[in-house]
Amino acid sequence: MPHVREHILDGIVVREWPHPEPRYLALVVHGYGEHAGRYDELAGVLTGHGAAVYGPDHVGHGKSAGERVVIEDFEDVVTDVHAVADLARAAHPGLPLVMVGHSMGGLIAARYAQRHGGELSALILSGPVIGAWELPGRLLALAEIPDTPISPAALSRDPAVGAAYAADPLVWHGPMKRPTLQAFVRTLAAVAEGGDVGPLPLLWLHGDDDRLVPLPGSRIGVERLSGGRQAERIFAGARHEVFHETNKADVFAEVIHFLDTALPERS
Template structure:
């Protein structure tokens, strides 16, 4: 088992808390962008598997999330979070200039990862989008209310493994409150920008759960169809819910990701 270490990185709005898993002889870098309301510590299992495949894994907590500063789950411009990912990427590239970098984004982090790839097409060797918020997202319908209803994420939508939902509810670093209006507006603006932006012209893997109720596959596909490039691959998992890296078939999912990365880095 490879234990994580902690570091901080100077983000746009404050010091970002970052977890890192480093094997003895890394061959590539996996930069993980986590989802809305959660934090990098929930990626321990997948990070250990990636590190076992010689990845130096780096996972920052977005501003307002986890151990990073800021009002909880509040941001007014998603581009700030995208810029923070670039700060982390630049530090990693300076420390390990010979290692290719793969950006792995989950859910809202998938949205940020797609936007990052649009902004910095030459900085990444590959992109992995896990249950990404792209295209349209039904949660944005909450903006129609004068007051945002207190409708936190249902833990049952995360995985077929009930322990995942139980751990999520018990995690003090996870946000369990209502969505923030400013954050939803920022997500909406980011989705529109992605839809109008360039295609993803780098090796890209999209993975999604067929039974994902939190971020339905059909909604994401409307965005994917706008930005897919020439080296695009997808895998939709029957019966799987939102958090594929915490699903009952997570070993299969990670194997598929590693196979894709291996092909992308050796092409």
């Protein structure tokens, strides 16, 4: 796999998985508490398919600046991701742009598509926080947010995934923070009210044993965002991180098949 490069944009650290002659650009938008470095394997699949891949660590996440896991406003994160898209396009003008958003990154990617959908050629949402997600409201109703980190076992049936997550110093292992929970509530509402993304090809991936972002709540949001035109693949028995699941080869094959359909023909 090519050497990963790093760029810094106003305190946001961006990983680039380069390709010598890409035919499209892929932007990977990571989830809550984690970082873009956890997407090495997905990036390898995409570079192998002809993409130059970019992935920012969001503010307060991974190697980027900011108080840990504090996101005051997801609109600012969308703006950060747009700056990364500009960086990628400046390096490789004129190429189609694909966005892959996981979990919280699915919320960010959905909002990005509402704000800048004309710039995208395809959108992939994995276990997206979109639609009806009850956790923020439940936690905000408490006087004190409990210090219960995400259970590594909820991520994948592969115990090695949970072990690596638990040992990763760039992953946040503490409680959720009130400003971020409040921002989730606002942005879930903004996406719900923000309209659909028209003819933009959209693929929704979800595990049917996802206990962090339950499938039925996401379906409401995905169907509203896509106008009911989404392609979808629900993986039986899979947990929250389908890209790290025991059947990840099937997940990657689904991504490649979708992109072959969605992207313009190779010239």
